[in-house]
Amino acid sequence: MTVTCKGLVLRELGLPAPYADSRPLKLETVTLASPKPTDLVVKVRGGGLCHSDLSVINGSRGRMVPMLLGHEGAGEVVEIGAGIDDVKVGDKVVFQFAPSCGRCEMCQSGRPQICSAAAKARAEGGLLSGGTRITDEDGAPMYHHTGISCFAEYAVVNRGSVVVVDDPISMVDAAVFGCAVMTGTGAVMNTAKIQPGETVAIFGLGGVGLCGIMGAKASGAEVVIGVDLEETKRTKALELGATHVFDARDPELATKVADLTRGGVDCAVELAGAVAAMNGAYAVLRRGGRLVTAGLSPAGAQFGFEHADLVSNEKAVIGSYMGSSVPVRDIPRFLRMFHAGQLPVDSLIDGYLGFDEVNAGFDKLNEGKALRQILAPHGT
Incomplete structure (x- = not known):
């Protein structure tokens, strides 16, 4: 089924700071198409504000617009495509922004984080399963951000863009494992x-x-x-x-x-x-x-x-891309380290935001005054 929800859309790159005034991210009503056989729909619980998002907003790393932003997040599965048999409705998932096809040369050589098919899909603003799934109120298509677009109440993503986690951590806080932890901890432990x-x-x-x-x-x-x-x-x-x-x-x-x-x-x-x-x-x-x-x-x-x-x-x-992480291996491993006290990443979270606070949140990030703020579309 299609899902209509609220999301933060970027329609113009390079608007000047302060973003609380220029408001590059506009809260819009968007429609997510029914998932294809290898897609699923996730109720977004948390979406982290990251410098990678900021680099799109300020235009230093260009992307196609209009785009529904957000690449670091977590949530709960609410619908699955007909071709998926290893995920069920209600599963908790962490998004990961580098899905893999399992067939290209990079995947076959044991480097799924730099999958060639996924890189092509990201560059096109689509999903690994092909094309886009998001339209605005006028029915015009918009692009996905790294195949995720989690600055919204719901997200439609490819199966490869989520890791199912059986963990007691709050799914709002779990958002940081989708980028900050994989990239930073992974760069040290996997690449270095x-x-x-x-x-x-x-x-x-x-x-x-x-x-x-x-x-x-x-x-x-x-x-x-x-x-x-x-x-x-x-x-x-x-x-x-x-x-x-x-x-x-x-x-x-x-x-x-x-x-x-x-x-x-x-x-x-x-x-x-x-x-x-x-x-x-x-x-x-x-x-x-x-x-x-x-x-x-x-x-x-x-x-x-x-x-x-x-x-x-x-x-x-x-x-080191995404910390050279293999998400299905590393996200559960990093969660175990978190519970063992080795990765106290909850201490990085310095605020939970509503949609209307995200532009100002990027001002704080831009000014070096924040570590990890998390959009909580459905509250904490």
């Missing part, structure tokens, strides 16, 4: 593969970066360094497991880290989505060190380094 005793520096201490701090501590890193522009975020990093913190603007940062770590860190993880952070992260590496980056800089941004240094010191620069 931090080992006990290693030294780590995390650049960027927003919601994703603080998940990286927690992941580094849980991995047994001996030294965990947090680097950010904001003092409040550096203080939070110390609360969550960082052993040392530095101001990203410190001109002596590389020297101080080298003195602290006997020449530099084994691994630097860039989670800020800024070329300046990439430069800083590369500068603190020791010989043989590795730089992992999961941040997304504005389209066209370039990062450079001295080629001879990379070779002669055998350093490595490694990209």
Whole structure:
């Protein structure tokens, strides 16, 4: 059946801040088409406000509009397509923004997070099962955000875009596992593969970066360094497991880290989505060190380094999409770590919002005054 509901629609990129005034996200009535055989409909309980959403709003990472925004979230299944037999109505699910087809070269090589078919569907603003399912009040189609579009009361998604969880966590709070935790903790544990005793520096201490701090501590890193522009975020990093913190603007940062770590860190993880952070992260590496980056800089941004240094010191620069996570494996694993006290991600949540508060919420995110605010379409 079709579902008519409220959702936040982006119709114009690059409107100026403050967003509370320019209101780039408009609350509209939208219609979700009946699910195709491999689709399902989810009642959205929580949708996290993330820098990836902000980068679409401000136009630094262009997307097709009109688009129903939101990519980090969780909820409950209310309808399933005829071809789905492993999900039932009432199941709790966490969204994941990189579904996989299971057939392309990337999936077959064990890297489902960079599935070629899913990348094509995201670029087209559709679902992995093909096409779009959202129309506005005039019947005009609109695009999906990473195949999810969870800034709404309901979402129609492909089966591959959800992970069923049997867990007592509130589905509002579970939203953060759909991006912040997978990306930040995953970058440290899956991509960087931090080992006990290693030294780590995390650049960027927003919601994703603080998940990286927690992941580094849980991995047994001996030294965990947090680097950010904001003092409040550096203080939070110390609360969550960082052993040392530095101001990203410190001109002596590389020297101080080298003195602290006997020449530099084994691994630097860039989670800020800024070329300046990439430069800083590369500068603190020791010989043989590795730089992992999961941040997304504005389209066209370039990062450079001295080629001879990379070779002669055998350093490595490694990209990490969605924390190199395999969601069906990692979301349950990270939830277990949460309940064991190893990933206290609930401490990142600094507000629950209604639809009318989301534009102002993005102002707070843009100004560095928030970690993870969560839209709760049906209340907390």
